[in-house]
Amino acid sequence: MGLLTFKEEVAGLLSSLIAMSPAEIAPLLEIPPEPGMGDYAFPCFVLARRQKKPPHVIAAELAARIEPGSIPGTVQNRGPYLNFYIDRPYLFEKLLLEITGRGIDYGKEKGQNKTIVIDYSAPNIAKPFGVGHLRSTVIGSALYRIYRALGYRVVGINHIGDWGTQFGKLIVAFRRWGDSSQLQKDPVHYLYHLYVQFHREAEKEPELNEEARYWFRKLELEDEDAVGIWEHFRGLSLIEFQRLYRLMGIEFDSYQGESFYNNMLEETLELVREKGLLKESEGALLADLEPYGLPPCLLRKKDGAALYITRDLAAAIYRYKTYRFSKLLYVVGAEQTLHFKQFFKLLELLGFPWADDCIHVPFGLIHFKDGRMSTREGKVIFLEDVINRAIEMAQNIIREKNPGLENKEKAAKAVGLGAIIFGDLVNDRIKDVEFDWEKVLDFSGETAPYVQYAHARICSILKKALGESATGSGERHFDGALARAEGLLEAPEEEQLLITLARFKEQLRRAAEEYRPSFLARYLLDLARDFNKFYHNCPVLTAGGSLKEARLLLIEGVRIVLHNGLELLGIEAPEEM
């Protein structure tokens, strides 16, 4: 029972007074710009036009017609607006009892009986896992957690980039300059070194590119030598990636990468041919999408090697057969927007009704101040370096601020990792971001540590008030009588905290609907900020009697929402830091 239901009640009430359905009214209800203007407002301009009366007159009439007690709150009209105020005791009782009652399950919803498949992370084998891959990984992982909480069956797929021309390059480089012992020692860095070396040499010796294509072709034809080297590289890289995912707490249900679809490519091309979409041009095969306002797209190169769109088609078809998804999300950079337009259009032309359920969730580029990152030029930042430095930074701060803390490493990991994940989720994903060490390692202001700190402060208060095992859920018995008592939680900081607390579900839902975890991250910042204001103005432990009890209940609610919200973003909430 959050504001969501209050909003529904308001919509229901209004629809009984005017000729509009609750579904039409709900989207018009807005959050007023100032706390004094209530919790929801209904602008009467739309009605003004229909009824040919000034909006402030309509607002006043409506306000007069609403009977007290028809909603758990009050109504006022201010100018052309109808302002609704939720009864504080109602909020207090319903909301806090629900949150504390459900604890770690608060925010979770019942099964939707729908499957949503999310394709995210997808690093390239034999290339280092750079900060560029971080975005897809954390955005996808957050969406995974959010949809799971909302009751969907979720399938997380890591569409590993384990195929393509770059393997030809690596095989050539390894055959020329490779050293097995170095490879064994630090596979990903060494393969990266070879990859960069290849591109450097290919500048002087362009025939290398020809050789690379030749080797990739051999790989496609399952040449024993080529496959052997490929499997070796692939295995070593996967081990490295999994180590990183474990460190970050990221999980997948499937690691079926590009190579998995190799034996389905012919049949996929055949499908395209059957629909009369396949054309030959200069020895290559392509689909002409001109009639749909899209450039033609290549499906097979003149040397017979398939291209990634063909593998994507095969993968989508396979995924539908396997999972019967209601949605398939691709968390992939915005630079591939055209690719996805072509890809989805092809699925539609092939006659798959579920083509509409395939959605590209794009995000902006990470770049340096002076230009873009480039693996082949050796201009990348290793994600692991970023994580290590962030954790180290967190450790330094903890040593300084909380020297007595017992498990410093654990807290430092949560904070450092949290800062990186949150930093990537907090802004609108479509925007490009500049990589800046200083910003990455700044833990003040709008960051995960800010939210985590608020959480830790609450844990500390609860521990002092209630004893050691304070932060397990559902261990305290707050009852309704307290909530119904008059005059509690009426300080502005307390009211604001209650209202913000009540908006959690709405923001969670928005984050899912628009595939934008940033809504949830922003919300957590708001909640943490409201808590910090409360913290500085409303003492808990020294408050008397039922006020202390009420405040404990309030902050327990805040603690749960902060904890659950961070968890949905893939961030831990330590009890001390």
Added chain:
RNA sequence: GCGCCCGUAGCUCAGAGGACAGAGCAACGGACUUCUAAUCCGUUGGCCGCAGGUUCGACUCCUGCCGGGCGUGCCA
């Protein structure tokens, strides 16, 4: 050239067609014998890129322009 995306405070960014456009960072000034100062309070700071249009109402929608990014048949 064409297509897509972005343009809001010095910097980084929020902003759900609606009420006087908000944070963080930076700068300056305050608050730790009081629940962790990774915090809080205050001050300074805006032709919401420009010009039109739609609307009772536009930072938000449409058109054009300017600036930046990305893409544009044999990479992914």
